[in-house]
Amino acid sequence: MRVPFYRHSLPASSATLVAEVIESGFLTSGQRCSRVEEQLCAIFGTSHAKLTSSWTQGAVAVLLALGIGPGDEVIVPAMTFVATANVVKQVGARPVFVDVEPSTLLIDIALVKAAVTPRTRAVIPVHLYGQMVDIPTLRQALRPEIRIIEDAAHCFEGTRNGRRPGQDSDAAIFSFYATKNVTCGEGGAVVTNDGELAANLKETVLHGMSAAAAQRFSGGRYQHWDVARLGTKANLPDLLAVLLEAQLDTVDERLARREALAQRYEDSLAGTPLGVPTIEPGVVSARHLFPIHVPGGQRDWVMRTLNDQGIGATVNYRSVTELSLYRNDPAVQRHDFPVSLDWGEGTLCLPLFPTLTEEEQDYVLNVLRYEVIPSLTSHAIEERGVAAL
Template sequence: MATPIQISLPSTGEEEWQATREPLMSGWLTQGPKVAEFERGFKARHKVRHALATSNCTTGLHLILVALGIGPGDEVIVPAFTWVATANVVVYCGATPVFADVDRATNNIDADDVRRKVTSRTKAVIAVHLFGLCADMDALRAALPENIPIVEDAACAAGASYKGGEAGALGIAAAFSFHPRKSITTGEGGMVTSNDDELVQTIDMLRNHGASVSEEQRHHGPRPYLLPDFNLLGFNYRMTDLQGAVGVVQLSKLDQFISERQKWAEYYREHLNGIPWLRLPIFPNTGTHAWQAFVTYVDPALAPKARNDIMEELKEAGIATRPGTHAVHMLGYYRERFGTSSDDCPGARDCDANTMAIPLHNRMEKADYDRVIQALRSF
């Protein structure tokens, strides 16, 4: 049997391995100079004033909401079709997630439904740039009162752009993910970006237990033996310097990785375009798609088999697939706690049932893409 084609594989190697030597040999393993270097590079690449590394994207989103003062009695609008963490961080704050539907064509939040969901208790909207395609930020901003901030869940969107602006600089703040399924990885890891100086100052303290200065600042200061002041109830949401060292190397490859993914996304479009039951993802003309994943839509009215049966046959052929993500309002916890129903967000419900991600990553070769194309065309 041919070698299985994975849905995703991180593109790491000798450079990343060697990058970990410096923190290992120096003894500085927690957040330190390599994390700071990664932060500087990331904010420069995404054209934003501040970048703060975190333990993962979820903790980054949590920090943003806490810094915005969101708590019990507040509502935060989130897309219903996303990874569960987008809604979870709202619950962590004691606030209520309000689910807005998504556009079946883009998988991103529907601005018209957001407008319908705004109440006097709405304190923020989280816009997810799903699979690397930026949400329609102009439409979303037009749907909201000026005082309601937009937070970007840019987990999938490192290197993406929208109408000349970089992901991470399109809302009041953003959180990115460096999970191995993302374009660049540090294993686990995240990054918060923002142009809001005051908000960033608060987030910086919150990620480090609420300390008034970081560990690196204290150890390099005149009196390292004195502990900092703690005026906030913070968290331990820091990134390690081992991860930061890997992140520096991965970031240097980001544009190359996106360029390669764009090339093969176009190849898929060219060779899969004639399959009537398979709708291909949007190729935007308003910016750069980061192509974290290539997520198709299996039309149940035209498909020769149910999506899950197609996925099973592809698995037997050695080709991994996955649903795009899930409809959070249909998950057990949210149904039981908030009384949500699948029909509340029909677009998200349909995307949950019919989306199918096919392999796209930087360790695939032409022969792999041709195998996937041949397998899909054989149905």
């Protein structure tokens, strides 16, 4: 049997929606984007939403809209996808890494507080694997002028104490990449309650231009535009936005399926040497990925075993500080991040998506149970900073 890492569930009828946009004659950002942005505001309880071409370009546009650039510092966790740090470098600022908590793998707020300097302009907490960082507590640890930009690429459906991404921060940024819980192949979105940021963002997602295509030709006549600030090219076209509308109406039922599958993994692997992050009380995880930690330096062997049996296991993620770009940066202290380093050397993710069948999941579990677990050494996982199942 072959079990892919991910299988999208977009119906064939999605092609009809794309055809409707093509027939309309307007392919770039227009009315279909505006409709999805209204949906996002309703879901997240925010005043503003802006669709973007990716999480990455959305983050660059947000940083530009906030005026963050050369000479500024932005605090990021060492355990995340590399884009979280890269966007800071792309606007000329300096990413300052801190370690994550041993049990949750979320950014360590005490370390954030200790890393703040007079140059700190923002913090990018990452809701890793779908679990939200405690944003109100993070806010209390910072000077009022330091911005909080949530990396919610994994956390579309997540909540903490009933609060959603974007409600207690300056902005939250989502990803609609091909393997995300809500997808249009490539894309993203920013939600915020900050009116000034939202106004600036409308420009920075489109080169800094004061008018998008739909506005430049409003009323049947061409309207002049200006550029007062630096921007990027980050807008999402209607051609992709149209794929999101129906998915936004069904996120809850897909989350319930992902949660059931995740619980099934956890119940079946209880008492084994494998570890997972702890989900804290009051948190509803978006269950974007199902990560496990393999002790004893045997992660790569386990991954090869799963791959050889047709199972799409992958690594999410190695510590950013171990990637060559940052490992070779003399400003980055590699040994300051023991939790991120350990998790990054031992983690892999198992297949998790709504159309994963129990037969497919049983196959994954049987390979783990009969081929992998008997060969694992009996390291004490708790001592390695990972919560045991």
